Amino acid sequence: MAELVDVPSSRRWLARLSFLTVAAAVLLVLAVAGLRGSIGLLLVGSIGSAVGLAAAWWFLTHRGLLRWLAGAVVVLAPLVVAVLFARANLIWVMIVFGLLWSAAVAAGQRALAPDREDTITEYETPPPRRPYLIMNPRSGGGKVERFHLAERARELGAEVYVFHGPAVDVAEVARDAVRNGADLLGVAGGDGTQALVAGIAAEHGLPFLVISAGTRNHFALDLGLDREDPSTCLDALSDGVELRIDLGLIGDRTFVNNASFGAYAAIVQSPAYRDDKIGTTLDLLPDVLTGHDGARLRLDVDGVSVTGPQAVLISNNPYAADDVAGLGERPRLDGGTLGVLAVTVRGAADAAGLISGGGRARALTVRATTEAVVDADTPTLPVGIDGEAVILPTPVRCSIRPGALRVRVPRRRPGVRPARPEMDWKRLRRLAFARRRSSDAAAV
Template sequence: MIDDVSGRSYRVQRWAARGSLAAAGLALLVPLAYGGVGGVLMLVGGAFGVVVTVAAVWWTLTLRGPLRGVAALVVLTVPACVVALFAVTLFWALPVAVALWALAVWLGRYALRGTGTHRVRERRCPPPARPFLIMNPRSGGGKVGRFGLKERAERLGARVVVLDPEKQQDVTELARGAVAAGADLLGVAGGDGTQALVAAVAAEHDIPFLVVTAGTRNHFALDLGLDRDDPTTCLDALTDGVELRVDLGFANDRPFVNNASFGAYAAIVQSPSYRADKLGTSLELLPDLLTGKQGPRLTARAGDTTLDAPQAVLVSNNPYRTGDPFGFGRRDRLDTGMLGMLGVRVENAAEAAALVLDPAPAGLTVLTAREVVVESDGPEVEVGLDGEGLVLSSPVRCRIEPGALRVRVPRHRPGLARRDPALDWRRLRKLAATVGRTARPHYRG
């Protein structure tokens, strides 16, 4: 019976893959069939519009004064003109093509659901006896107070320390003091930077770590499958939880759960005005940073690859998706034991356009490694570590400790049910081309 059900499910996935490829093909053919030669010219014009827009974005970021204003105007007007021209010329063909493309994406994700996916092994364990939580009342616009997290955690038996917004407190020392006092779980309701510091203490003492989604972005929580809309659900892990073993990254001796950023972004977050005016500070600093007039000259080395003078380097605790624009910024796994590295070196508008149009642009380096070394031409390197600005001694050695962190999470996590697989067209073609059960997808857990 189980084989029959799984066979039917696989056949549905195979036909969904075929439907996805067919819908994608029709999404391209409908405008061409409707417009004929004009449709071909429209597609060429659309591609040209993309090139002009990306080039204008580069000029907006690297120029100042009136020329920046002109470039920004181009960024706004060219896409609007292209869309308007498509709508006027193609009439009904454009919405039909858009609907077909949406159908292709939906069917593709359905077809790949469960194929080649990985779920970190869960371990059942008794509830902690003396949990200790640190909460930042300013994170996420005040989620700690808005959701009553302190009161709920204390009702569940946790000792809670709420940080004082008016004082600088060392969360690492707070966590170590709690462990010395007998805490058997450490947790954080706050941003990813605070989570990383406390996670390192938990890993050092081999006790579980609890993430409460009280931050603004909660990238680490997203990849764990936690509910980012309702942080109170994370506290269910105190009574009905499981443990996951995940990796932890380090830049020199500083931990990170998400990523370490070098180059333009790292320099911008160091600015005292960044927190109050992110956009204005970025626009003020980017022209000199991107053109090499300001900031250190970096060199990044990973294995046999050396990247000279990149404008930006991102080293992540496990690699991010890069080939799937619908899942960009997500990590499929947190237990590969490998760092991901993205390096960008762009010198002009043409190379910036290539980042969007070229499947393998020369200005983009994507790889995985166990260690990435980033070196500056000065004695120190500016680093954005999980969004927090730091200055570390050069060279900075980024490494990963596989399975170093025991994360305690609720047994029921809505993010796992909503997680979509990477949209991989090559895998879709292989699935669609299979006959019978000869290439049934493998499930890894």
Template sequence: MERHWTARLALLTGTAALAVLVVFAGLNSILLVAVGLAGVVLAAAGAWWMLTHTGWRRALAMALVVAAPLAVLVLYAVAGLLWVVLLSLVLWALAVSAGRAALVEDTEQGMPERSVRPPERPFLIMNPRSGGGKVEKFGLVEKARALGAEVAVLDPDHPQDVAELARRAVRDGADLLGVAGGDGTQALVAGVAAEHGLPFVVISAGTRNHFAMDLGLDRQDPSACLEALTDGVELRVDLGRIDTGGPERAEPGRVFVNNASFGVYAAVVRSPAYRDDKARTILEMLPDLLTRHSGARLIVRAGSLTLDDPQAVLVSNNPYERGDSAGLGRRERLDSGRLGVLGIGVGNAAEATELLLRGSQGRGLTTATAREVVVDADAPVIPAGVDGESLMLHTPVRCRLEPGALRVRVPRDRPGVPHVAPPMDWRRVRRMALTMGRVAAGRDKA
């Protein structure tokens, strides 16, 4: 019943948003909307031109990006209707938020978990530099050792093979492996844990902690993840693998827990200048990459889908939620057995504007799921970003999943993964709100 009330709230605030425009702006409301859309279109076009040009053209485009929305606001203010527009936007935002909340299913969306006994010889690897020094800040080494874990602290000045370090621990009798570090390090050790059928613990000491987020772990306090050693439950999640080079020059598969990216982003990150000056490197490289004057030409095959020459491709271990406009927020499940595919191919300012306005419905964005994704190119080697690590991979690159290959140990009590609202569907919201009304009317007659 609560979802029905939320649907009614969405309809009420949505109607109020339109009513505010009509009542206080009258016929000018049509002009207000048209001016606002024009400002968005001009700003989007300017952003595209700014990314695909250099020199004075880029300067003009940047001026357009700034001037278009400011001009819209000035016009609203001169007409004395700025407050009307702002109030209408606030009401509309509330309506969409309530509508999406009403559409969340009542059924449990979490992954199945089972109770387990604490490990006897846990082995944890910790990177002291990860996440700006979270290992030291939260006293993770001392707390883990107090719980009976053997801890290996990496030396930032002497790089170590963390996978080999984990394998050595397994040979010495470790019955659980864990990592306090970034997602790239998590993936390497997770591969060893899956190889030996051991449980794996994620300690959210990285910068972004995407894997930890989708497992429902506490990203604000990494030490809370250590409760998995004493009062934990176990999840079975999928593990992504990348095979490269084809049959004639096959290379060992690389594990990924989040995603692998190809195209524009991977090429920029691979540049030697990126680490020293990220913003300048991006602005210098994007014009040629976005207009396809440089970089490899990609061909992506995902089941029956073929993407010819996309500018960027993201292959994820389980799909990201469609409700996230950026497509990169959260994965509701990590056990669906399917890869997520996100391809971007924008050829001009009009397509860039359409992508901004229509999101996943725009022609420049392709989303799909598949059990296997093959990324080929007109080059023998292409750059890739695998869980944040910059690599060069021999083509063709084959991405696949190993369903349920990884046993992840997590605390029994954790923040959890919130229900992810689906895309807004006003018809469903209206039907839900009216259904409540009909039910109530039926009861009154009875």
């Protein structure tokens, strides 16, 4: 018997549409290829995918001739599958199947999305009287100069410090500004510089201004700021509101985005990484992924120990559910939790499952917690903190500081895009086939 639930009819019909579209995709393949042909089609696709994914693992974990042979297999495997499908006149079937499946997922995600997106609370506060902004003219390929940020900030009454050279102690510059009476600290630069100054602002209870003048601007993205035109961030000086967001803490240092351990952290430590990111990564990955180079990690979180992960990412609030690499967006910055993600790949099968999504539970550890500890078999450990390479003594303890940072943002800004919900087929089935609770039934 179907359960009684209170669900908007539009969401129930979207859930049903998702299952109907899946059924249409399956029926299409059966109608065109028949039962035996469908099984053969499935076998060819599965074998091709398995070979390609295994070859991708070999490409990442070997050098020289073996790497390039594996790379050739990565390219050839889908081509061979496509040729076999073409010879059976089934290419169009796979294209339509893919479109139907994409439509099913889109409808399912719309059905599973919450009725209302919770947004972070905005606080009305008076504009700062003595704002102090620190700007890196090299960040983001010269955005400070290109958008005339220093000039515009001074016109709005801010004191601006433009620093040149890597020897500048940005944290000390911010502390001097506080001692001289600054009532707001801001940064036009990369996320690493943002994190340093944000920590000083939080320490003194001052509002912090983010100016999206970096290269990737992940922090600005999750604050809903305009990353295309960083000058719009300056509007917060005259017409802004405040948000209370969390800060990550690693040792005695703050981070606004994430701290990474293992593969990525080891690679960014290389002096050659800045000049040749792709070449350096490909050269170092074999030893990092197979454990022949670097420290052996251990992650302790919520009473669970994970031994030997190749990579650990600890973020200030979790990333979206479909973002296993931590490269996308965080739906919230005020949830009061760390996002913890550890990747432990023992071989090609684990790598294939991780990439395809079929075996993520075995290769991936995901937690939302308030504290995590990363230890190693070495006295120190390379860590990437908001993209900056540092060396820290082990064990490394990470925690969350809920609501520690006051961020001043423009009243009018693009905002944060709603996160796509994870496809939970069991929940979607309950939603699709549940009977709507009537007012009489609800009263019983």
